[in-house]
Amino acid sequence: MLDIHLVRKQLNEVKRKIASKNINPRLLDTVLKYDEVWRTMKTDIDGLRGKQHEYEKVRDFENAKKTKIEIDEKEKKAALFEQKRMKALLEVPNIPFDDVPIGSDENGNKVIREVGKKPVFDFEPKDHLELGEQLGIIDTKKAAEVAGSRFSYLKKEAALLEFALVRLAFDKLMLHGFVPIVPPVMIREEAFMGMGRLTPSQKEERYHLQKDKLYLVGSAEHTIGPLHMNEIFDEKQLPLRYVGFSSCFRREAGSYGKDTRGILRVHQFDKVEMFSFVRPEDSEEEHKFLLSMQEALMQELELPYRVMEICTGDMGFTDARQYDIECFMPAQGKFRETNSCSNTTDFQARGVNIKYRKTSDQKVEFVHMLNATGFAIGRMIVAILENYQTKEGIVRIPRALQAYVGSKEIQNVD
Template structure:
């Protein structure tokens, strides 16, 4: 979220950022409401000053025996108080409407972000060469079903479309990938592991930017508590420090968390409906960082490299892409997507998004830090990235490491997590 002062002081830049983002939003109403707000504040202050001036006059008039004049001043005060009440009620309404607009203004993109829609996304680098098969490669659904490790039909019987049952080595492979990712980020990258709740309140989702704009993408419980299933570990982990003032010496804070994720995928019907690409429930290992503002863009490079390390260890070809302004997420100032190669589709597909939110989430969640004792608190910068989306890693591993007979070779780095298993079956 942007502060009112930030929007006022950078009004034209914020307006241009909305154009660059292809956002269906203008700030005309904001400007009109802001003018009304300042006018109302001025009128309230003027009336209160008049009250303060009149009040001592009444006592003096009474002391001088001027009862009629004193009563006239009392009537004037009553009229002023009534006007103040009406003006303050109008001011409260204007401020509420201003906040409603502020809450749906997306984060302005960083100056280094390319301008344009999805077609303006820029490839930064590639790692690994897509494998040249001497046989027609199968997709993960055909492979997993034939191996007896993926069952979509029974999942549909239990829960409906866009759910999966992993069985046998398939379930163990999912668990192995989670453990491998966690260990890599803990032991080599220095993160602190967190196991957060999988249900969160509306304040938590507001803090990270899912509410109010994206409520349709969430699963909400129907009881009186108003809790939601998390769409990503970013939500509970970022909110660990909501309404806190951190000490400068605590920063940077880096957390890694495994959680299941739940998304309704509103509006996505007809896209990626086959297999594990787009599920209502999936596993993810998430990286979250809290840093000083001047360190956040170096941290974005660092965090992205940590996600890349997972793909490299698993011998999965991928490319790194910086998203253009029109393809950025609501809260992000800059995002790198990592896209893994899928042989069955002959293309790269997103497997991780690594984003710098600058102070956008911190302002919504009131997460600040103090550089020194007695110093004024400042908003931290928050970042997060998938390290990685486990289901997509599972399917990418099957497709890239498949063999002519339908078996799948396990990458060397993952074998210790599967009891030394080198191949499925």
């Protein structure tokens, strides 16, 4: 959630920046309309409190009582306008940093670097689903009978690859002080809204358990962030870093007809996620650190990838800066997004009320919160199968995963 003081003081600048994210800047007019009414009411209430105090000083208890009733009525009305302001403000995205590339869509994204060599085959490479079916490790047909489209069974070595990826990520990240965590996969509405993940445009993407008033998360980020909701850190506790693992659920409401084949875009997938709580002055450096951890994990798998800086029109709702890592997929002949890395500044912290107390002057400020994909398991399995395939239909297992899987290759022995 944006700082209302920033909106008041720099309205035109904030409007310009949210417009660059393809969001209607008139949303801010609604916010300020409710804000003005609320502020006027608060001024009136403060004046009435002064009157009440004066009546009590001269022991005019009858007028003091009448004034108290008037105060109570105005406070109820003020609370309603404060709620309306809050609801309107929750629909406003975070503003991008000044140096983020300006663009209306993914065509405005900027390639920062490309790492690794794309594989060269002397045969036509198969896609991950053809390989997975031939090896007996991916079954989308039976999953469709059981659960519908965009689901899968991972079997045999594919299942082992999943947990090998999880262990590799945890083992590497824990060396850098990340605290391992398995968070809930359900979240209450207020926490989800506070994390900036339940705006009207996002609700279509969410699975909602109406009777229980709960939502299924779309990432471990969504419930790792609120772990410290309504808390105040001591400055010496920061940075605090977590590495989490969870199943994730997305309706893929806006992707009808896209990536319907295989396991690249599905309703349920598992993911390793990094999450950091830091001082505001450290967040840009922490963002680079998280990106470096992502690249280190990709390099462990020896997969060709590129790093993208995401433009204003393509970046996430909560993000002030976003990087993506895209892995090369030989069957498609192009790079596809496998990781994201986001600095949400104090946007999410303000929404779920997470602060820290400075050592120097004991002042309390909002922390900055950042998140980054460790491994999106399904997409990494796609990349491994396609990049490590052989002409004989065997798939070599990346060296970093062989000890976890217990073998060097995947072949159909049936």
